[in-house]
Amino acid sequence: MEPLFHALHRHHELIAVLDFGSQYSHLIARRLREEGIYSELLPYSVSVEALRALQPRGVILSGGPASVYAEGAPHVQRQLFELPVPMLGICYGLQEMAYQLGGSVEAGTKMEFGRAQMRLLSSVQSDHMYRQVWEGVPDVFSVWMSHGDAMTRLPPGFVDLAATDNCPHAVVAYAPTANGTADAAGASTLPPAALRIGLQFHPEVTHTEHGARILANFCRHLCGCRGDWSxxxxxxxxxxxxxxxxxxxxxxxxxxxxxxxxxxxxxxxxxxxxxxxxxxxxxxxxxxxxxxxxxxxxxxxxxxxxxxxxxxxxxxxxxxxxxxxxxxxxxxxxxxxxxxxxxxxxxxxxxxxxxxxxxxxxxxxxxxxxxxxxxxxxxxxxxxxxxxxxxxxxxxxxxxxxxxxxxxxxxxxxxxxxGRHPFPGPGLAIRILGDVTPHRLAVLRAADAIFLEELRAADLYHCVGQAFAVLLPCKAVGVMGDCRTYEEVIALRAVETTDYMTADWYPIPYAVLKRMANRIVNEVRGVNRVVYDITSKPPATIEWE
CATH class of the missing domain: 3.40.50.620 (HUPs)
Known part of the structure; x- marks a missing residue:
């Protein structure tokens, strides 16, 4: 039985985000909720009938790692684009829109990863259908790109709204004539009233300037959302x-x-x-x-x-x-x-x-x-x-x-x-790599307590989203009291994050790390080495297991 709380869309204006597997997909939903707009992440394969039943105010197609033209690539049902709600395609979502509606997508001659300068075209200011999306956004701003493929031909009825040096179709939108549009064979494509816009960049990441504003503008001005989520x-x-x-x-x-x-x-x-x-x-x-x-x-x-x-x-x-x-x-x-x-x-x-x-x-x-x-x-x-x-x-x-x-x-x-740091349901069992025994639990508890105590003493506890010690499944050679030791290794992990879906390792000052390591090897019997994990999520997860 589906949990009762899945019925939130009945109480709030819903923006449905269809997930094509991007590491950023969840961020789209989070950015919208931060703006007071309820959003839910759904698989790209959701049926048009099921989506229609949810009565979304708008639909967003996420990015993804695949190529739309590749065999086995994920695709939505073609009928999705006939839904009478505004749609926004992001990265792969833009390419999926082009692929399904008569445009062309090919491998790019030059990949585009990282920051790029976006330039809005002059037509944006005069196009009454889409100009509100750019309310509060300058004509030139920095965006985050992450794509190897590129649109090479616009679908019928679409126009360019913005470009970068490497991407002439960085923002596209459906802007039909009063009679609609037709494809090369004369078949109708989208109705004249359809609002469809595609972004090759990722507005959901913090690296994109004004990205949250663009998403909020789409929902409020094109989809008519008031923002009733709190x-x-x-x-x-x-x-x-x-x-x-x-x-x-x-x-x-x-x-x-x-x-x-x-x-x-x-x-x-x-x-x-x-x-x-x-x-x-x-x-x-x-x-x-x-x-x-x-x-x-x-x-x-x-x-x-x-x-x-x-x-x-x-x-x-x-x-x-x-x-x-x-x-x-x-x-x-x-x-x-x-x-x-x-x-x-x-x-x-x-x-x-x-x-x-x-x-x-x-x-x-x-x-x-x-x-x-x-x-x-x-x-x-x-x-x-x-x-x-x-x-x-x-x-x-x-x-x-x-x-x-x-x-x-x-x-x-x-x-x-x-404000307490999260602690996983499986507890220390997934912070002990290998066998979970009473002895190993005692070692990890003592090391973890010192780590958190020193974080609080340095007034850093609330600067990080999660911090903990990990007991590794190996031993290391050391020297203590002029004698050779072969004992346990403790790894320390501290990350800064807001949603726990992505995280960056936290740069604990060297003096604090030194004090932590010194206390652990001196106060926790059976440990002779301490290391610090400086891996972000992705590619790692926050927990080690």
């Missing part, structure tokens, strides 16, 4: 959806870890159904140092959540014995979580299970031909047994991380909880 409005909608799903007597057991996502979800459920929500905090033996006491005090003591702690650490560690593959770890942990929740649900006679699944979890866990491949299975998305005894409630499923933090503020969650 966390203040969402609180009432989400609470009403919970109440409708569980009814007047339904009981919910909560998957609570103490992290931002589960905390916000738990507070939301508490406000929605009161005592019928039973929060369960599972000590799986994979938590950070002093985590159990801190979570109980914060959620139960300060936020008043009805919280019960279950010690299942030995059960989890036993299930993880000999498991080293990261995907298998996640599935084992997810399965064990559900078994524990099932037992608790029977105790309180619950019918529903709350999970703090986020939109990035869904995007990264669901793979389809063409768009983004499965990066990793999230334990609360892909690790669920086929025959689970509880129905899922996922009120955050279509929210990005920054939106969850906003929601927490609206709900009155304290700043220290809202």
């Amino acid at each position: 966390m203040e409005a969402y609180v009432a909608e989400a609470m009403q959806a919970v109440q409708q799903q569980v009814g007047v007597s339904g009981v919910v057991v909560g998957a609570v870890s103490g992290g931002v996502d589960s905390t916000v979800a738990a507070v939301l459920l508490s406000k929605a159904i009161g005592a019928r929500f039973h929060a369960l905090f599972v000590d799986n033996g994979l938590l950070r140092q002093d985590e159990v006491d801190e979570v109980m005090q914060r959620l139960s003591g300060r936020l008043g959540v009805n919280l019960r702690c279950v010690d299942a650490s030995s059960r989890f560690l036993q299930a993880l014995q000999g498991v080293t593959d990261p995907e298998q770890k996640r599935k084992v942990i997810g399965r064990t979580f559900i078994e524990v929740f099932d037992a608790e649900a029977r105790r309180v006679q619950a019918q529903y299970l709350l999970q703090g699944t986020l939109y990035p979890d869904v995007i990264e866990s669901v793979s389809h031909k063409g768009p983004s491949a499965t990066i990793k299975t999230h334990h609360n998305v892909g690790g669920l047994p086929a025959q689970m005894q509880l129905q899922l409630i996922e009120p955050l499923r279509y929210l990005f991380k920054d939106e969850v933090r906003q929601l927490g503020r609206v709900l009155g969650v304290p700043a220290e909880s809202v």
Whole structure:
């Protein structure tokens, strides 16, 4: 059964983003939501009938790594372009529009990656159909390009609106005569009223000047969106959806870890159904140092959540014995979580299970031909047994991380909880590469605690989006006290990000790194080497597993 919260499009003006696999696709949806416009990422293969049923105000075709003319390239149904809503094609989306509507796309003579100077043509200022897209945008501005193919012939009825030195068709739009247009064979193409615009550059990335403004202008001026998406409005909608799903007597057991996502979800459920929500905090033996006491005090003591702690650490560690593959770890942990929740649900006679699944979890866990491949299975998305005894409630499923933090503020969650770094559901198991044992957990806990303590001491904790230590599956030779050692290696990871779909490594000052490394090798028995991870996402993920 599709989660009730998928019906958000019924409450808000929707812009549908069709995903062709670009690493930037999710950013399109985020940029629009930041402008107060609800947007949802859908696979390019969504049927025209299903898309029509959603009644979007507009459709955006994302970029993608394929070539439209290649065998097996992802294509939308031709009937999509007959929908009576404005459409915007970005990079591959522009080329798909050209390919489907009678233009030509070929391998470019010169690839264009990185910054380029965009020049709006003089016709833009006089074209009443599209000039509002450029409201507040100068005639020349810097954009981010990422393409090897290029449009070589415009589709019938399309005109150029902007160009770069290397791309004469950098922005194109459908500008028909009063009688519409016809292709070379005399067949009709698009109706005169169709609003179709294509951008060869990526407006969704921060490297493009005025990119967010261009996207917002498209939605507001061409699609007629007012911008009715906010966390203040969402609180009432989400609470009403919970109440409708569980009814007047339904009981919910909560998957609570103490992290931002589960905390916000738990507070939301508490406000929605009161005592019928039973929060369960599972000590799986994979938590950070002093985590159990801190979570109980914060959620139960300060936020008043009805919280019960279950010690299942030995059960989890036993299930993880000999498991080293990261995907298998996640599935084992997810399965064990559900078994524990099932037992608790029977105790309180619950019918529903709350999970703090986020939109990035869904995007990264669901793979389809063409768009983004499965990066990793999230334990609360892909690790669920086929025959689970509880129905899922996922009120955050279509929210990005920054939106969850906003929601927490609206709900009155304290700043220290809202600003807390994410901690993965599988816990330290996916930060220990290789075997998960009590000894290795103790080593990682101690190193991680020092790392976070020094980050806070240097007033850097809130400068990064996520920071943690990783225990590597290898040992290194060292010398301590004039003696040879052969001991564990700790990797430190700190990234700055807003959406956790992309991230840059954070440049911790050398003096701080030196102090961290010195403390770890001196205070954590069994560690003789510390390294710092300076890889961004992509190509890496934030977590190591």
